[in-house]
Amino acid sequence: MKESIRGAMALLIILACGPAQATVKILATTSDWGALATELGGDRVSVYVATTALQDVHRVDAKPSLVARARTADLVFATGAELEIGWLPILVQESGNPRIQPGSPGYFEAAAGLNLLEVPTRLDRSLGDIHPQGNPHLQLDPHNIAVVAKALTSRLAMLDAGNAEYYQKRGSDFDTRWAQAIARWEAKAAPLKGLPVVVMHRDQVYLCHWLGLREVAAIEPKPGVPPSAGYLGQLVSTLTASPPKLILLNAYNDAKAANWLSERVHVPVVTLPFSVGGTAEAKDLFGLFDDTINRLRTVIQ
Amino acid sequence: MTRILPVAALIALAGIVPSAFAEATDDVAALRAELQNLKDDYATRVGALEARIDQLESAPAPMAAPVAQQPSPAGDSRSAASAFNPAISLILAGNYADVSQDPGTWRMAGFIPSGSEAGPGARSFNLGESELTLSASVDPYFSATMTAAITGEDEIGIEEAYFRTTSLPSGFTVKGGRFFSGIGYLNEVHSHAWDFADQPLVYQAFMGNQLAQDGVQLKWLAPTDLFVEIGAETGNGQAFPGTRLSRNGFNGTALFAHVGGDLGASASWRAGASWLELQAEDRPFEDVNEFDMPVLNSFTGKSRTWGVDAVLKWAPTGNSAYQQLKVQAEYLSRREEGELTFDAEGLALSDAYRSEQSGWYLQSVFQFRPRWRIGVRYDSLDSGSPRIALVDDGVLPPEAFPILLAADPDRISVMFDWSPSEFSRLRAQYAWDDARADGQYDRQFRLQYLYGIGAHGAHKY
Numbered sequence: 001m002k003e004s005i006r007g008a009m010a011l012l013i014i015l016a017c018g019p020a021q022a023t024v025k026i027l028a029t030t031s032d033w034g035a036l037a038t039e040l041g042g043d044r045v046s047v048y049v050a051t052t053a054l055q056d057v058h059r060v061d062a063k064p065s066l067v068a069r070a071r072t073a074d075l076v077f078a079t080g081a082e083l084e085i086g087w088l089p090i091l092v093q094e095s096g097n098p099r100i101q102p103g104s105p106g107y108f109e110a111a112a113g114l115n116l117l118e119v120p121t122r123l124d125r126s127l128g129d130i131h132p133q134g135n136p137h138l139q140l141d142p143h144n145i146a147v148v149a150k151a152l153t154s155r156l157a158m159l160d161a162g163n164a165e166y167y168q169k170r171g172s173d174f175d176t177r178w179a180q181a182i183a184r185w186e187a188k189a190a191p192l193k194g195l196p197v198v199v200m201h202r203d204q205v206y207l208c209h210w211l212g213l214r215e216v217a218a219i220e221p222k223p224g225v226p227p228s229a230g231y232l233g234q235l236v237s238t239l240t241a242s243p244p245k246l247i248l249l250n251a252y253n254d255a256k257a258a259n260w261l262s263e264r265v266h267v268p269v270v271t272l273p274f275s276v277g278g279t280a281e282a283k284d285l286f287g288l289f290d291d292t293i294n295r296l297r298t299v300i301q
Numbered sequence: 302m303t304r305i306l307p308v309a310a311l312i313a314l315a316g317i318v319p320s321a322f323a324e325a326t327d328d329v330a331a332l333r334a335e336l337q338n339l340k341d342d343y344a345t346r347v348g349a350l351e352a353r354i355d356q357l358e359s360a361p362a363p364m365a366a367p368v369a370q371q372p373s374p375a376g377d378s379r380s381a382a383s384a385f386n387p388a389i390s391l392i393l394a395g396n397y398a399d400v401s402q403d404p405g406t407w408r409m410a411g412f413i414p415s416g417s418e419a420g421p422g423a424r425s426f427n428l429g430e431s432e433l434t435l436s437a438s439v440d441p442y443f444s445a446t447m448t449a450a451i452t453g454e455d456e457i458g459i460e461e462a463y464f465r466t467t468s469l470p471s472g473f474t475v476k477g478g479r480f481f482s483g484i485g486y487l488n489e490v491h492s493h494a495w496d497f498a499d500q501p502l503v504y505q506a507f508m509g510n511q512l513a514q515d516g517v518q519l520k521w522l523a524p525t526d527l528f529v530e531i532g533a534e535t536g537n538g539q540a541f542p543g544t545r546l547s548r549n550g551f552n553g554t555a556l557f558a559h560v561g562g563d564l565g566a567s568a569s570w571r572a573g574a575s576w577l578e579l580q581a582e583d584r585p586f587e588d589v590n591e592f593d594m595p596v597l598n599s600f601t602g603k604s605r606t607w608g609v610d611a612v613l614k615w616a617p618t619g620n621s622a623y624q625q626l627k628v629q630a631e632y633l634s635r636r637e638e639g640e641l642t643f644d645a646e647g648l649a650l651s652d653a654y655r656s657e658q659s660g661w662y663l664q665s666v667f668q669f670r671p672r673w674r675i676g677v678r679y680d681s682l683d684s685g686s687p688r689i690a691l692v693d694d695g696v697l698p699p700e701a702f703p704i705l706l707a708a709d710p711d712r713i714s715v716m717f718d719w720s721p722s723e724f725s726r727l728r729a730q731y732a733w734d735d736a737r738a739d740g741q742y743d744r745q746f747r748l749q750y751l752y753g754i755g756a757h758g759a760h761k762y
Contacts, residue, residue, distance in 0.1 A: 051619075052566055052618065052619060054566075054618040054619070054620055055618065055619050055620045055621075055622075056620055056621075056622035058622070059620075059621050059622045060621070061569065061614060061621065061762055062759065062760070062761055062762050063561070063563065063569040063614075063762055064528030064559070064560075064561025064562060064569065064570075064571045064762060065526075065528060065561065065562045065563040065569060067522070067528055067530075067561075067762075068522070068523075068525060068526055068527060068528040068529075068561075068562075069526070071472055071522045071523075071524055072524050072525075072526075082757065085757050085759060086723075086757070086759050086760070087759055088759075089759045090759045090760070090761055090762075093444075093465070093467075094474075094522070094761070095472075095522065096469065096471075096472040096473055096474045096520070096521070096522045097472065098467065098468040098469065098470060101467050101468070103441075125722075125724060125754075128722075129722070129723065224722065224723070225722070226671060226672070252620055252622075254622075254623050254671075
């Protein structure tokens with residue numbers, strides 16, 4: 001009798017535990033979102049990142065490998081604001097996966113819960129490659145990441161209700177660590193306030209906004225429009241008159257135009273990781289901002 | 302027995318209790334999650350508000366474009382009816398052509414003509430096809446797309462008009478209406494996205510440029526990390542090499558399979574195999590008889606085509622913004638069996654006909670710096686020697702079917718294009734064409750423009 005009770009207890013325990021937990025499969029469009037999903041989801045999620053920090057997320061092919069990943073994904077984690085418009089809609093459409101269709105719980109856009117900068121007042125493609133919902137390069141302001149992290153935690157808790165507590169715990173843990181890190185970064189970057197900088201494309205807007213850097217010029221005259229010789233000439237004369245402290249470049253950018261300008265106006269080029277993996281030091285989201293600020297500080301040291 | 306009963310009862314209980322227990326814990330967890338969701342929702346909103354206040358307080362960035370409020374739905378003056386308008390995009394295409402031989406007399410040597418879409422097009426300035434595309438979700442279950450092609454000859458054609466399922470489980474998608482068949486690689490690609498101003502000769506000869514029939518397509522994508530997709534189509538079979546048939550049922554069948562993946566971070570590939578079977582009933586084609594008089598012949602019978610295709614794309618570190626190489630090749634082989642009628646409107650002599658023909662192309666396009674690309678393409682076809690019973694039996698001389706005399710058409714094309722933005726492209730193309738049935742060597746020069754306005758399209762791989 002004792003044995004049968006013990007056996008039944010064992011059975012009960014086995015049944016209560018249920019089948020082994022399947023992980024939530026996440027397809028993240030950028031390495032930053034991949035890193036955030038890993039921070040928040042821990043071992044309950046498996047993350048596939050569609051692009052690397054060395055790629056221009058505007059211009060990605062809807063590769064077969066990505067369609068295959070979209071097929072099995074439980075959650076697509078995208079930036080939104082049309083950053084991935086050239087390829088993500090194809091992945092979702094070709095995936096044959098009803099879980100990740102826009103509007104479903106399995107489709108998550110970081111930009112959805114944020115107020116974006118540079119929402120154009122006039123929508124006309126003569127203004128270059130503009131985004132109707134605002135500038136989508138929102139990951140370079142850590143306050144934005146904090147907001148996205150909260151929304152993603154809720155989404156994970158909703159998709160995988162059995163592990164809701166786990167996600168909430170990880171979410172609040174991340175929130176605490178992130179708030180501390182922001183305070184640290186802001187203290188370290190305080191001397192950078194008001195620093196005049198030249199940017200490449202208008203994709204460091206959030207970084208400049210956060211740290212109070214003063215964007216005095218952009219190498220691209222309009223978003224997505226490469227500079228002409230005339231424009232660069234004009235830029236040289238303006239910048240020689242009032243030189244900036246540095247020229248910001250992203251890891252994925254071609255350095256030619258920035259180096260050319262740097263030689264003429266005698267201002268250093270600082271290459272920022274832009275995304276997780278953009279430099280050796282930017283291993284995760286914390287590393288991304290640590291490294292970004294360290295690199296920026298080189299010009300004031 | 303007395304020992305078995307309680308054990309059985311326990312086991313039964315074990316079945317019920319934990320599930321009830323699990324349900325209760327599930328409920329609690331769900332409630333907790335919901336509560337947390339609510340909390341987080343507020344936290345998110347407060348966070349967003351704080352961010353907004355911060356943003357308003359701090360001085361605007363000097364270069365920043367004016368920041369507008371997100372339009373609130375209440376303040377939006379659009380009526381609810383127009384708010385659901387589909388995404389609209391319009392492609393304008395046109396060209397200037399300088400062709401050494403009269404394009405009006407162009408016929409491909411050795412192949413039954415596939416219709417008006419084939420050939421080098423007209424000389425001088427031409428308005429090409431203007432493509433108007435409308436698309437939107439229909440409801441939670443379907444989306445719909447229509448592409449109308451308005452030709453320079455003031456004709457409107459429905460290039461594609463189809464619905465597609467968005468909510469079928471297990472990787473299935475059903476498409477229905479008129480659509481470009483999923484066979485081959487280039488067949489599904491709209492003309493504005495071609496890398497050359499025209500289709501490869503093998504598509505011109507075997508598909509009448511591009512195959513689209515009215516029908517349904519079922520596609521299944523495997524749940525594997527390797528991209529594996531299989532599809533089947535059936536329809537009314539009205540597209541060349543088929544014709545509209547007088548009978549009910551499924552008249553054109555196409556099967557295809559694609560596999561694909563990555564080779565490291567820099568390269569990706571896709572390969573495929575296709576099979577197509579269509580029926581032709583009195584499919585007419587123009588030829589000249591042995592006295593150089595025009596005659597109308599026709600074919601009735603079965604047409605079976607199979608093919609393989611492969612595409613490879615490479616970009617340094619996978620970043621296609623600066624440099625990208627794209628290499629693609631396709632091979633198609635077609636067997637037609639049935640009856641050939643000579644001078645259908647006059648003598649109407651009919652007898653058996655059988656042909657086995659094949660063709661391939663290889664092309665390579667290289668974006669050597671942002672916005673600039675060069676490309677080269679080689680086309681080659683083998684008409685074989687069709688078995689024409691009317692000729693074999695001596696009823697007619699081989700010269701009665703000059704267009705079906707054995708030939709190996711080929712062509713070399715080079716192109717150079719410049720894309721000022723994602724929405725515009727200017728292209729120059731030069732082709733040395735040795736495909737004409739009259740044996741004349743043709744030099745074809747073309748300048749082409751492509752402009753896209755409206756919704757930002759996304760292109761397939």
